[in-house]
Amino acid sequence: MTWDILNIIGTIAFAISGAMIAMEEDYDLLGISVLGLTTAFGGGMIRNVLIGIPVHTIWTQYHLFEIALLAIIVVFLLPNMVNRYWIKWGTFFDAIGLAAFSIQGANYAVQSGAPLSAVMIASTLTGVGGGLVRDILAGRKPMIFRSEVYAAWGVLTGLVVGLGWVHGTFEILLLLIVIVTLRMCSVIFKWNLPKHFRGKS
Template sequence: MTWDVLNIIGTIAFAISGAIIAMEEDYDLLGICVLGLTTAFGGGMIRNLLIGIPIETIWTQYHLFQIALFSIIIVFLLPTIIIRYWNKWGTFFDAIGLAAFSIQGANFAVQSGAPLSAVMIASALTGVGGGLVRDILAGRKPMIFQSDVYAAWGILTGLVLGLEWVHGTFEIIVLLIIIVALRMCSVIFKWRLPKHFKGQTKP
């Protein structure tokens, strides 16, 4: 039950995220659908490759493809004035997708018997993989490589689940809310990871 709900939440959130960015880049309907679907399923495909699950299993999730496509079409039909609020709400949808898929990826790795390090990597890549593919296809600087705290929340999710600090549906939901809140705080308060300081050089 929890697994299915996380799948649906993450799929809808990332499908909307990809569709809105495609509309910002002035893609046609086909381009919007392609970018929305690759954003929704890119993380899962990367996760499958990482922990040795046959990548073609992604095609068995036909109900999620229908949900993602339906979400994309709804976004496409929304008035332009609503899409202009992307900077406010788009980050929120992306945060939901990051949290939901990070939890899902970590759970998948734990159930596969992967070590803690692999659980953390699977969590992070599942959470950020869709957004990474989205940004590359849209010709944007991938969010994962920017200085704001993004992929770190996926790693933290993997650590928590890999150490089995969370059990049961209620605790999973609480973790989801915490990760979304942390991601939004990192955006609102401009939390940054350290960057290399480039000092001035003499002419």
Template sequence: MIWELLNIIGTIAFAVSGAIIAMEEDYDILGVCVLGLTTAFGGGAVRNLLIGIPIETIWTQGHLFEIAFFAILIVFLLPSIVIKYWKFEIIFDAVGLAAFAIQGANYAVSIGAPLIVAIVAATMTGAGGGMIRDVFAGRKPMIFRSEIYALWAALAGLAIGLGWVRGSYSTFILLTAIVFFRILSVHFKWNLPHNNRI
């Protein structure tokens, strides 16, 4: 139940995030759909490759493709002023990051993977779709910026890998915390240390 819910939340959030960025880059409706679907399913595909799940299993998620498509279509039809005013891109990206990071870590734990694998699975599932989205849109991927992004996914993987998060209540708290801190890090421009001497 939790797995399926996280799947739906993450898929919708990242599909919308990809669609918004595509519209900002003035893509046509085909480009918006491609970028939205790539963002929604890219992180899961990267995770599957890393931990040895057959990549073709992504095509068995037919209902998620339908959900993502309708979410993209709704965004495409919304007036642009609505999207720009509410800054939906940041919110949906944060929700997608949180939902998929938790899902990736939970999957790693479910197959008995060690702690470091749970952290990597959380990071790549949470940030992988956004990374592919940014590359396709010709932007510098968020995961490589000094602004805190992938760290929140890694911390989710750490918490789940250590067994601190069990059950739907604690999972919801973790998801809310990741979204909250991701938005705070954007608002206050929190950065990880970086070297700009060169």
């Protein structure tokens, strides 16, 4: 039940994120819905393709699709209210989604017998793939490549799970708490990965 709740939180957070960006780009209701659903489920679809899970299995999560659509409709009907709460809590819920989906992706890859490198990639793409596709569809530079440390926490999650350091429910929840904490710290303290700075010609 705990895992289901975390998946629901992550799905809602990612769906709202996609819908909010679609509204900023002045999309219509169809565009808002597509971008919201893409953000919420795009990472899982990319993961399935990567590790050989039939893509159509994503449609078995019908209850999550219903929840995501409900969140998108709320954003469309009450944008000002949602934006007010999103500014305050959005990053935290997004961090939960990143951690939960990254762990889920890593576990799927491990269960499929994938090597460590594939586990790390599956973990990362499940956690950030939806946001990456969202930004591309919205014509924006992908946030994961230019904001505070983000995708790296998906890589770390895949490494920890792929090395077999996580087994039971307690260890999974502990890993989730650690990843959420690291993500929030990267936002609060503005941690960034090194960038290349061009000198003046």
